[in-house]
Amino acid sequence: KASKEIMQACVDAGGTITGEHGVGLDKRSYMTLVHGPAEIDAMRRVKAAFDPRGLMNPGKVLPDADTAADTYTDTDVLVRSGQKAVATGPETSQSGVIEYVPEDLTITVDAEMLWSELGRITRAKGQWVPALPPTAADRSPNDSPGDSPNANSGDVPGVTVAQVLAEGTSGPLAPHYGRLRDLVLGARLTTPDGRALRLGGRVVKNVAGFDLLRPVVGAGGTLGVITEATLRLYPIPAAMATIEIPFGATLPGLPVTPAAFLVMRGDQGAEGTVLIHLHGSELQVAAEVDELLTLFGTPEGARVHRGDAALSRITKASDLSGAPIQIIASPTALNGPELAAGLEALLADESSGVRRCASPLEGREVWACESLSPDLERWVGLAGRFAAEGGELRIAAGPEDLQSALDKVRFESDSRSGARVLAESVRLTFDPPPPESKA
Numbered sequence: 067k068a069s070k071e072i073m074q075a076c077v078d079a080g081g082t083i084t085g086e087h088g089v090g091l092d093k094r095s096y097m098t099l100v101h102g103p104a105e106i107d108a109m110r111r112v113k114a115a116f117d118p119r120g121l122m123n124p125g126k127v128l129p130d131a132d133t134a135a136d137t138y139t140d141t142d143v144l145v146r147s148g149q150k151a152v153a154t155g156p157e158t159s160q161s162g163v164i165e166y167v168p169e170d171l172t173i174t175v176d177a178e179m180l181w182s183e184l185g186r187i188t189r190a191k192g193q194w195v196p197a198l199p200p201t202a203a204d205r206s207p208n209d210s211p212g213d214s215p216n217a218n219s220g221d222v223p224g225v226t227v228a229q230v231l232a233e234g235t236s237g238p239l240a241p242h243y244g245r246l247r248d249l250v251l252g253a254r255l256t257t258p259d260g261r262a263l264r265l266g267g268r269v270v271k272n273v274a275g276f277d278l279l280r281p282v283v284g285a286g287g288t289l290g291v292i293t294e295a296t297l298r299l300y301p302i303p304a305a306m307a308t309i310e311i312p313f314g315a316t317l318p319g320l321p322v323t324p325a326a327f328l329v330m331r332g333d334q335g336a337e338g339t340v341l342i343h344l345h346g347s348e349l350q351v352a353a354e355v356d357e358l359l360t361l362f363g364t365p366e367g368a369r370v371h372r373g374d375a376a377l378s379r380i381t382k383a384s385d386l387s388g389a390p391i392q393i394i395a396s397p398t399a400l401n402g403p404e405l406a407a408g409l410e411a412l413l414a415d416e417s418s419g420v421r422r423c424a425s426p427l428e429g430r431e432v433w434a435c436e437s438l439s440p441d442l443e444r445w446v447g448l449a450g451r452f453a454a455e456g457g458e459l460r461i462a463a464g465p466e467d468l469q470s471a472l473d474k475v476r477f478e479s480d481s482r483s484g485a486r487v488l489a490e491s492v493r494l495t496f497d498p499p500p501p502e503s504k505a
Contacts (some may be wrong), residue, residue: 085271115491198237234284313338389434
């Protein structure tokens with residue numbers, strides 16, 4: 067009884083039943099405190115997809131089928147014990163903010179809220195969502211609306227939180243802060259068959275049940291429509307700097323850990339650059355800039371972008387989404403040189419306007435070009451080599467026949483490993499086939 071009362075108090079305060087060690091035999095009966103029947107049923111389906119015979123840890127995580135669910139309520143407590151939700155005036159109450167507790171570094175919003183509006187509200191408290199997705203073409207966290215010519219696409223014509231989360235692209239800061247899906251703590255999802263699922267929660271550490279949230283972020287809306295999201299915030303850094311080094315310069319091992327590291331290259335023969343983004347306290351960033359410039363010997367053409375210009379530089383450099391042809395390769399040239407050499411050779415044949423943005427810390431790179439070689443056989447062969455090494459080569463935008471051919475290579479690779487069957491089973495958890503009509 068005492069254990070249940072403690073769990074109920076945690077949930078009433080906006081927490082969860084477990085933040086680290088998972089759900090064992092004792093806590094599984096408390097799952098109904100944080101999940102409704104629809105969420106628990108979805109978890110059972112996912113469990114069955116991975117373990118159809120019920121051999122793995124039977125009797126753990128999920129409650130018995132006959133466990134009463136009347137302890138669960140889907141009514142959120144907006145002002146919780148010991149916490150005060152922020153309300154900064156009529157513009158906040160009408161902007162789509164459901165709950166904002168700056169002390170907890172979390173915000174819950176209607177997913178139809180503009181991404182730019184989310185940034186405006188959190189910036190006022192010195193906080194931000196450190197994701198720079200190309201869809202939003204995000205400005206610096208310190209910018210005011212209209213300050214930047216490349217302002218948040220929420221202004222033209224209006225990119226919403228739901229759209230950004232559906233795309234799931236994180237931007238160049240992902241190695242430091244985590245991917246976009248790591249910044250989403252919870253969400254409400256309407257599935258294609260009309261179910262309303264509440265996924266995740268409103269706390270950073272939450273392992274109450276199977277994680278159904280991460281597959282949704284970046285799924286392109288194929289698993290359902292996100293209608294509400296709880297996001298993890300971070301303080302806006304006091305100082306930022308981006309060091310730009312000519313591509314030909316020798317790069318020794320870095321004595322600091324950058325927030326972003328990009329390798330840029332233009333068309334064939336064009337000089338490229340390396341971008342090292344730093345942020346932190348003013349003293350820290352100043353010291354790291356001096357240390358790196360001393361280490362590099364300040365090569366000719368080196369530049370240092372500071373403040374808002376530092377973030378703007380890496381954001382614009384990493385955004386190749388406007389190119390008519392976009393190729394995504396993993397691993398990168400630095401992590402998979404032989405594969406990268408094959409891709410470079412293929413792009414050198416009948417391609418034009420080639421640009422590359424590699425993020426070695428992420429292990430992926432994006433190539434953009436105006437045209438490319440139509441040699442389908444060579445493209446398929448190279449994609450097979452990537453797949454054999456556990457990577458991928460895909461066309462995010464470009465000729466449909468080439469996209470289809472490379473998708474087929476990935477499909478066949480996933481099928482051989484069994485991943486395709488699992489992925490389809492999980493998809494059916496969110497989008498089951500319609501029931502057969504009775505004659």
